[in-house]
Amino acid sequence: MRTTKKSRAAKKGWRTGTVQEFLGLTDEEAAYVELRHQLAKALQELRIRLKLTQIDAAKRLKSSQSRVAKMEAADATVSLDLLLRALLALGASPEMLARAMRRCA
Amino acid sequence: MRTTKKSRAAKKGWRTGTVQEFLGLTDEEAAYVELRHQLAKALQELRIRLKLTQIDAAKRLKSSQSRVAKMEAADATVSLDLLLRALLALGASPEMLARAMRRCA
DNA sequence: TGATAATATGTCAGATTCGACATACAAACA
DNA sequence: TGTTTGTATGTCGAATCTGACATATTATCA
Numbered sequence: 001m002r003t004t005k006k007s008r009a010a011k012k013g014w015r016t017g018t019v020q021e022f023l024g025l026t027d028e029e030a031a032y033v034e035l036r037h038q039l040a041k042a043l044q045e046l047r048i049r050l051k052l053t054q055i056d057a058a059k060r061l062k063s064s065q066s067r068v069a070k071m072e073a074a075d076a077t078v079s080l081d082l083l084l085r086a087l088l089a090l091g092a093s094p095e096m097l098a099r100a101m102r103r104c105a
Numbered sequence: 106m107r108t109t110k111k112s113r114a115a116k117k118g119w120r121t122g123t124v125q126e127f128l129g130l131t132d133e134e135a136a137y138v139e140l141r142h143q144l145a146k147a148l149q150e151l152r153i154r155l156k157l158t159q160i161d162a163a164k165r166l167k168s169s170q171s172r173v174a175k176m177e178a179a180d181a182t183v184s185l186d187l188l189l190r191a192l193l194a195l196g197a198s199p200e201m202l203a204r205a206m207r208r209c210a
Numbered sequence: 211t212g213a214t215a216a217t218a219t220g221t222c223a224g225a226t227t228c229g230a231c232a233t234a235c236a237a238a239c240a
Numbered sequence: 241t242g243t244t245t246g247t248a249t250g251t252c253g254a255a256t257c258t259g260a261c262a263t264a265t266t267a268t269c270a
Contacts, residue, residue, distance in 0.1 A: 028190075028193040028194050031193050032189070032190060035193075035199070035202075053246060053247085054246070054247065054248095055246080055247095062229085063228085063230090065247075065248095066247090067229060069249080072247090073248075075248095075249090077227065077228085078228095079186045079257095080184075080185055080186040081184045082227080084185055085133075088140075089133050093210065094140070094207060094209035095207065095210055098207040101199050101200075101202045102199060102200065105200055159216070159217060160216080163259095167259085169260055170216090170260095171220095171259085171261080171262095172259060172260085173217090174216095174217055175218085178218075178219095180218095180219090183258090184227095184257060186257090
């Protein structure tokens with residue numbers, strides 16, 4: 001964020017800070033959340049690149065449309081386990097996963 | 106594997122092939138298993154680098170010694186989720202995780 | 211050798227996550 | 241506008257995963 005935006009916000013009385021601060025997450029919790037979001041995004045991008053609907057994807061994953069939607073939304077009821085298996089099932093390479101992880105840093 | 110070893114094995118009547126072939130795993134199943142093993146190994150290496158016993162590690166992870174042992178053994182009852190959270194809890198960087206992923210390729 | 215510390219394995223009740231279904235919302239087009 | 245297609249959200253019984261405990265196995269050292 002350029003300082004201008006932050007200071008403008010301050011002038012208007014907005015409190016600024018990270019989501020992590022706001023929720024009081026530890027570093028590892030924040031990293032975990034971030035990781036989930038990066039993988040969820042990677043999954044959606046991969047599905048779209050393959051020109052699949054969520055229903056198509058669900059078939060390949062032997063799951064349901066609703067669960068695919070939740071995966072892509074990084075819903076709390078979706079485990080990293082499921083996210084990673086979904087990515088692999090759609091043909092994501094370990095290289096691709098590594099890149100998604102890197103994005104968390 | 107250098108060819109010499111494989112051909113020597115053949116001479117002795119050993120059948121050679123990958124574990125994947127033997128178990129009849131699909132590519133994605135094999136990748137999933139490999140991923141688990143790489144992360145399990147990374148966890149053990151990290152714990153040892155920190156000079157922690159499994160009991161010490163269990164305390165930091167708010168878990169038990171037996172579960173830590175199973176994590177490091179990539180036991181079937183341990184999810185990728187738990188493995189990744191354990192790694193993060195011991196301070197593994199996304200960079201480190203990315204490196205472990207890449208080792209699967 | 212035996213004692214002690216570290217790690218591995220088996221089991222289980224409670225917690226979490228799963229696929230599935232119903233249904234709500236949103237975009238594209240008639 | 242209504243219809244169709246794709247996506248999001250809420251719920252639930254069944255399946256899976258979890259920490260904990262007991263116990264076995266494997267070092268390490270006296």
